[in-house]
Amino acid sequence: MTDQEILDAKVLARSKSHSECERKRRQRHNNHLAKLRSLLPSATNTIKAALLAEVVQHLKELKRQTSQITEASTVPTENDELTVENASAEDYKFVIKASFCCEDKSDLLPDLIKTLKALKLRTLKAEITTIGGRVKFVLFITGDDDHKEAVSKHTSNDRQQQQHSLSSIQEALKAVMERTNTTAGAVAEVPVGDDSALGGGGAY
Numbered sequence: 001m002t003d004q005e006i007l008d009a010k011v012l013a014r015s016k017s018h019s020e021c022e023r024k025r026r027q028r029h030n031n032h033l034a035k036l037r038s039l040l041p042s043a044t045n046t047i048k049a050a051l052l053a054e055v056v057q058h059l060k061e062l063k064r065q066t067s068q069i070t071e072a073s074t075v076p077t078e079n080d081e082l083t084v085e086n087a088s089a090e091d092y093k094f095v096i097k098a099s100f101c102c103e104d105k106s107d108l109l110p111d112l113i114k115t116l117k118a119l120k121l122r123t124l125k126a127e128i129t130t131i132g133g134r135v136k137f138v139l140f141i142t143g144d145d146d147h148k149e150a151v152s153k154h155t156s157n158d159r160q161q162q163q164h165s166l167s168s169i170q171e172a173l174k175a176v177m178e179r180t181n182t183t184a185g186a187v188a189e190v191p192v193g194d195d196s197a198l199g200g201g202g203a204y
Helices: 004-041 048-072 108-118 146-153 158-178
Strands: 083-087 096-103 121-131 135-143 187-192
Touching: 004 048, 004 108, 048 158, 083 146, 083 158, 108 121
Parallel strands: none
Antiparallel strands: 083 096, 096 135, 121 135, 121 187
């Protein structure tokens, strides 16, 4: 075999090896796409770009659903949490959603009622769940008649007044959470409009 024949044989071998590697790469690529397609609820498109776009959209939807489930959960978590936000879609209505999770305390509920009264607030709806020494409150609160009348008088400073109210409520609830005298509790749910529980008013 001449030197040229040896060289040609090496080139041919390298070409075959490259073709085999490319074939295996494409096969792995197609297998991955097939797995992605099988994970989607209704994927029929075989074009790679379109399939990847469907995967991205599906992941966004799953993230949205997970977020909704987390927000809707009333099960206490291991970490102290507090959120206070506007729950009314109409600017002239004063309805606040307050959600917080902390250690269960024997004087927590009376302290909370006292705090809301001091802020001239009343509950429209409240849910309370305690598990393993932890408690979670989800409250929909509004101002009493005097408070609502004062808020309604603000026109140009509505946003500023609302933000001030949210900050005041958040600071007050944070102080309630941080007080000591921890005890274990049981699961409880406060019916809508139950005045005996949280000084509540009518249905939300």
